[in-house]
Amino acid sequence: MIIIGEKINGAIPSVAKAIADKDEAFIKELAKSQSEAGAAYIDVCASVDSAIELETMKWLIDLVQDVTDTPIAIDSPDAQVCAKAIEFCNKPGLVNSVSMEGNKIDLVFPIIAESKWECIALLCDDTGIPQTGEKRLEVFAAIMEKAKAFNIDPSRLHIDPLVEMLCTAEDGINTVLEVMREVKRQYPTIHVTGGASNISFNLPARKFVNQAFLVLSMGAGMDSAIINPLHKHMMGLIYATEALKGNDEYCMEYIGGYREGLYGPVK
Template identity: 70%
Template sequence: MIIIGEKINGAIPSVAKAIVEKDADFIRNLAKIQTAAGVQFIDVCASVEDSIELETMKWLIDLVQEVTETPIAVDSPNVHICAEAMKFCNKPGLFNSVSLEGDKIELAFSAIADTEWECVALLNSDKGIPKTAKDRLDVFADLMVKVKEYNIDPSRMHIDPLIEMLCTSEDGIKMVTDVIRKIKEQYQTIHVTGAVSNISFNLPVRKMVNMGFVVLAMNAGLDSAILDPTNRDLMGIIFATEALLGDDEYCMEYIGAYREGIFGPVKK
């Protein structure tokens, strides 16, 4: 599983406070603890007003890169900000995100086409969020036309099937898992991702719903996720599910993660 650490996000009150107060040590620590948890990318999202977003992104990215070599996921709803923030990164990372809304995909793919950067793509368009699996797969088909046009290898793409609140769903997660399965059937090397915690909004004991979702989604083909990597219960479920699905030969990754304290006892 490709883990994208979600903790450096200005939408989180403690991070917003650190941004306002320029608390560099707080941000550095968030980068260090996510690296220790074994993430493949550290998401950096400023979530501030437009006039200061780019400078805030640079401040955050610089702090992260002071303490870790883990690649950055530049995260903003504004593709121009993502494209500019790429320039602050010491190595290729993850462009988060793009969609078929307006000219976003042209701007994003122009920025990453001739690089090693990977990209999150949401399955929505100018028509909004598709309501059925078929409609989301139609958006996916249109998206992959653009991926081919810009000569981007599918293995660099992380497709977000749009994980929505379980409490407003009429059929649980069936639509999402159907979309995941169809995507993986068509492109075996492509990644499927999503913000895991979206599923449990407005529900009690959210961690239980998140863990149940991860198991079912991984069984459908989810192999990338945006989540809190310091949640040891969730990380344990992920490693266990990989082993149960046969994606962890002799359970070596599971055993190693336990020994490293990612979900088991912390070494002294």
């Protein structure tokens, strides 16, 4: 599982305060701890006014790179910010994200085409979030046409089928799971990703819903997730599910993760 550490996000009150106060130590500790917990990417999302977003992104990225070599996931709804922030990174990372909305793909894909950068692509377009799996797969087909045009290999894409709140879903997560399976069927080397915590908004005891969602999604092909790697129970479930799926020969990763304290001992 490719873990995208979600903790450096200005939408989180404690992080918003750290950004406002220019608390470098706080941001560095979040980066360092997530890297040590097994994150493959450190997501960096400023969530500030657009007038200062790019300079804030540079400040955050510089702080992260001061304490870890873990690649950056540049996170912004503004494709121009994503494209420009690539210049601040010491090594290829992950763009979070593009979609078929407006010209987002046309801004980002040409820049990453000749590099080793990877990219999250959301299955939405100018009409918003499709309500059916069939419509989401139509958006997926359009994204893959763009990827082909720019000669971007499917293995460099992380497809987000758009996880919505469980409490407003008519069929639970069945639509999302169907989309995941079909995406992986069409392109076995592509990645499937998503924000695990999105599913549990407005529900009590959210951790149980998040963890159940992640296990079911991994069974449907999810191999990339935007989560908090400091949640040891969640990390334990990931290691265990990988072993149960046969992706961990002789359970060596599971055993190694336990010995390193990435998720245990769990009481």
